[in-house]
Amino acid sequence: MIKKPDELSFADKKFCMVLAGQPGVGKTTVALSAPNPILFDLDQGVSRVKAEHRCLTSSNDTYEGLLADLETPEYKAAETVILDTGGSLVQLMQPWAKKQDAKAARDGRAMFGIIKREFDRLTHQIRNIDKKNIIIIFHTTEVQKGDTITTRLSCEGSAKDIVWTPADLGCYMHIMGGKRYLGFTPTEEYFAKSCFGISGIREVPELAPGQKNDFLTRLFEEAKANLLADMQAFAPQKDIYDSAMTAGTELINQAKDAESLGVAAATIKAMEHALTSKAELGKMIGDKAKELHLIWNKEEGKYVSTDSQPAEQLGKGNGSRKSGK
């Protein structure tokens, strides 16, 4: 189903988030502050979360057990799925992956290929089919890159590289001056992903006993509000863009010779433009000129046939490269 921008609704928008950080920094507690969560405790770390902040928890020794939990009413009722951690999920998948393919049982690369596909499938199911927020927690590892030490997601195989593409948000949790922060803007030290106006560094509040753990619930609401505001601001620009592209494309398609292309170009230049309509239509005019064997003559201020242009002037117009390299 194709919808116009003004027909899109993000009221039920679900978020996909990567939450990374060193062990013990408080990632699980932050993840549990998302709306109505279910925790897949894959690294047996829920015992380190304060009892009052714990929620429904799935604990399994096998990946088959985890898949079975996806069929339970508790899972179906949850709004947010927390995979804690992505690295532990990959480890849990290994015996399962070896059973899927004889080659995977003896070849590590084949096994990690299967895991990568299954990781992608599982997160796709949670996000797009079961329509839940998904938070994937990762420990981090430090990597020396030139003079800088950067942190990367700690996870065997290359499943860690596919989690960022569908993620709306990705953050690095760290402690500075005794306070905990989530960094959403990439830096030289860590990778992150900001979206919907959630960027920079956000301080994670210290939770007093009895205090509601709802930091990510409020963050998701803020992101939704930003998304709505952005949509409302973007809609008029998109309308202008669509009108310019429709009218401009028609004019260019109708151009049959130098004169009509010149008129089309002048009309398009005078149009109201938004976003990249001017650049896109400019390229279309250039392509049309090539198709009609025309070239823009600066001196005459009009399109002329390439046949009537001196050879040394050809190639000086659109697309010719001037730089020395």
Add this chain to the structure above:
Amino acid sequence: MYRATLGEFDTESKPDCDLACAISFGHRLKGAAYQVRAEKQVKLGGLDINLVGVADFIRAGKIIDIKRVMRYEYGKYQFSAQHPMYLELWPEAVRFDYLIWDGSYAYQETYRRQDCESIYTIGKRFLDYLEGADLMGTYTAKWREKEE
């Protein structure tokens, strides 16, 4: 049958897999202007610099660049000068998407204007490096634009 989205493709047959990716990217890029060129003259560190870029695709405020890589790790293009420069060349664009294909998976990295350093900052740092390494003479000699 291939998914017309980012993600994994059937790797059983390499040529078909590349074709599947091309079809998938094609769906996403349908109607976009391709190989769009732009130039802009700027002053940087006392030099007249001509910024030149050819965008693979442009559509509705998005600049899209296709990358075919042997190996990919997320964040590969985080510090690339390409998206800051292209966002300067097309000031009406709101974002820059890298669509990346490593032979079996398709990935995307998106950068918005506020996510990256200005090309002026990057360019100034490069010129400072040239000064420090005593390479400015070589640079200005080898990269001077040909007079028309």
